[in-house]
Amino acid sequence: MKTDKQRLAAVRARDAAADGQFFYSVRTTGVYCRPSCGARAARPENIGFHASAAEAEAAGFRPCKRCKPDQPPLPERQQRLVDRLCRLIDAAEQAPSLAELATEAGLSPHHLQRVFKARTGLSPRDYAAARRAERLRAQLAEAGTVTEAIYGAGYQANSRFYAESDALLGMTPRQYRAGGVDAEIRFALGRCALGAILVARSARGICAISLGDDAEALLRELQDRFPKARLIGGDADFEREVALVVGAVQAPGHGLALPLDIRGTAFQQRVWQALREIPAGATASYAEIAARIGAPAAVRAVAGACAANTLAVAIPCHRVVRQDGAPSGYRWGLARKQRLLELEAQA
Numbered sequence: 001m002k003t004d005k006q007r008l009a010a011v012r013a014r015d016a017a018a019d020g021q022f023f024y025s026v027r028t029t030g031v032y033c034r035p036s037c038g039a040r041a042a043r044p045e046n047i048g049f050h051a052s053a054a055e056a057e058a059a060g061f062r063p064c065k066r067c068k069p070d071q072p073p074l075p076e077r078q079q080r081l082v083d084r085l086c087r088l089i090d091a092a093e094q095a096p097s098l099a100e101l102a103t104e105a106g107l108s109p110h111h112l113q114r115v116f117k118a119r120t121g122l123s124p125r126d127y128a129a130a131r132r133a134e135r136l137r138a139q140l141a142e143a144g145t146v147t148e149a150i151y152g153a154g155y156q157a158n159s160r161f162y163a164e165s166d167a168l169l170g171m172t173p174r175q176y177r178a179g180g181v182d183a184e185i186r187f188a189l190g191r192c193a194l195g196a197i198l199v200a201r202s203a204r205g206i207c208a209i210s211l212g213d214d215a216e217a218l219l220r221e222l223q224d225r226f227p228k229a230r231l232i233g234g235d236a237d238f239e240r241e242v243a244l245v246v247g248a249v250q251a252p253g254h255g256l257a258l259p260l261d262i263r264g265t266a267f268q269q270r271v272w273q274a275l276r277e278i279p280a281g282a283t284a285s286y287a288e289i290a291a292r293i294g295a296p297a298a299v300r301a302v303a304g305a306c307a308a309n310t311l312a313v314a315i316p317c318h319r320v321v322r323q324d325g326a327p328s329g330y331r332w333g334l335a336r337k338q339r340l341l342e343l344e345a346q347a
Contacts, residue, residue, distance in 0.1 A: 004049060004115075007022055007024065007035070007049050008044060008047065010035045011024050011035050011041075011047065012041060013154060013327065014035065014036045014037065014038060015035055016034060016035075016036040018035035018036070019034045019035055019036050019073055021035070021197075022049050022050065022051060022072065023035075023037065023048050023049070023050045023051075023052065023053055023055075023056050023069055024048065024049050024050070025047070025048045025050060025056050025059065025061040026042040026046055026047060027046045027047075027048065027266075028042065029041075029044050030060070030061055030062060031061055031062055031063065031064045031065075031168065032050065032053070032056035032057070032061040032062070032063060032064065032069060033064040033066075033067050033069055034064075034067045034069045034073075036067065037064055037066060037067035037069075038067070039064060039066050039067070040068065050118070050165075053069050053070050057070075062323050067167055073225075075297065076120075078115050078119060079119055079297075081105055081115070082115065082116055082119040082120060085101055085105060085116065085124070086120070086127065088101070088104065089101075089124065089128050089131060090131055091129060095124075095125070095128035095132070096124075096128075098112065098113060098124055098125070101116075101124055112124070117294055117295055118294070118296060118297050119272070119292060119293055119295075119297045119298065120176075120267075120295065120298060120301070121267045121271075121290070121295030121298035121302070122266060122267050126267070127264045130265045130266055130267065133265065147160070163235075164206075183202065183203075183226065183229040183230065184202075184203065184230045184232055185200050185201065185202050185207065185222070185226055185230070185231050185232070186200065186201045186231075186232050186233070186235070186238045187199065187200040187201070187208075187219070187222060187228050187231055187232070188200075188217075188233065188238065188239060188242045189215045189218065189219060190242065190246065192211075192246045192249050192250055193249070193250045193339075194211050194249060194250075194332075194336045194339060194340075195211060195212060195213050195336070196211070196212050196213060196214060196215040196218055197209070197210070197211055197218075197245070197246060197247045197249065198210040198212075198215065198218035198219060198221075198222060199241070199242045199246075200222055200231075201238060201241065201261075202261045204259065204261035205258065205259030205260045205261040205262075205335035206241070206245065206256075206258050206259065206260050206261060206311065206314065207261035207263070207310070207311075208222055208225070208310050208311065209245055209249075209311050209312045209313060209314055210222070210309070210310070210312065210332065210337055211249070211312050211332035211333070212332060212333075241258055244256065244257075244258060245258070245313075248313050249312070249313050249315070249340075250343070251343065252280065252313050252316065252318070252340050252343055252344050253281060253343070253344045254280075255280070256313065256314045258314075260311060260314055260315075262311070262315070264308065265306070267295075267298075267301060267305065268305040268308055269294060270293045271289060271301075271305035271306065272304050272305065272309060272315045272317075274289050274292050274293050275289070275306070275309075275315055275316055275317055275319065275320065276315060276316065277292075278319045278320075279315060280316075280344050281344045281345055282319065283318070283319050283320070283321045283325070283341070284319060284320055284321070285321060285322060285323045285325075286299045286302045286303050286306070286322070286323075287299050287323060289302045289320060290302045295337075301331060302320075306320050306329070307329065307331055309331065310331075312331070312332055313340065316340075317330070317331070318330060318336075318337045318340040318341060319344075327341065327347070
């Protein structure tokens with residue numbers, strides 16, 4: 001903001017983008033504020049401008065109690081608060097209640113829920129559940145028994161865990177602990193317009209659609225995901241499903257009407273569902289997806305969820321682009337992402 005006229009316009013618009021560029025003071029109240037302050041607008045002749053908070057205080061003005069211009073910006077303060085609460089949840093043997101977290105934060109439960117979700121993409125309860133799931137996976141690899149792993153991860157009863165285990169692990173806890181032993185996964189390797197393709201199916205549905213240059217590398221990646229599962233070459237029925245997947249890759253605008261085995265955290269699943277709602281031929285930015293799932297500050301986490309997707313085209317992360325509309329970041333290569341977008345545009 002180079003002129004007082006521009007600064008005054010920013011103050012009238014409560015422009016948050018101007019925060020940090022300057023501060024303004026009000027002669028009649030003796031306070032100074034950020035441009036975005038929601039306080040009642042002052043008359044222009046009573047407003048002064050300052051390059052810094054220190055300059056405003058040196059001129060005899062005190063910080064506004066509403067916008068707190070002497071403290072870090074609100075998004076930064078909120079992020080610090082949420083980080084502190086996340087550490088509290090991580091360290092607790094039993095997840096704190098929303099009321100307990102709100103008391104710790106000095107906010108109402110409703111306000112805390114909104115702030116926490118905006119910064120992480122999850123409610124405190126869902127965040128605690130996701131962290132508990134991470135601990136469970138680690139415990140299953142280390143604990144002496146499955147029961148010890150369940151309680152070590154923070155579950156208070158076996159029944160509660162087993163009610164969630166299928167969606168959480170995609171198999172029984174004993175199979176997961178053993179690297180997928182006894183689980184059967186059918187797979188097929190082939191070629192499509194985008195190069196090599198691997199399609200795999202568990203008992204629940206299609207669990208992998210991978211693209212690449214090297215078919216053997218795609219198979220090794222599947223083996224790494226399910227190191228002790230029985231990988232079985234597809235039969236005639238499965239080959240028909242594979243043909244449908246290949247058709248969807250080569251004509252991505254048509255969609256894929258097959259059951260999917262989608263495994264991920266609560267946040268990842270919300271992102272993936274939002275991706276599936278992007279119409280063929282359309283795109284959305286990472287920021288737009290973050291806003292759609294009610295977590296406008298979680299843009300990086302959205303990008304991470306896109307990168308974690310293992311179902312090419314079925315979960316169309318190729319439709320997520322940068323803010324300027326340019327393609328960026330794709331698990332199976334930027335050239336393939338661009339080609340998929342071109343195929344949809346031609347349909």
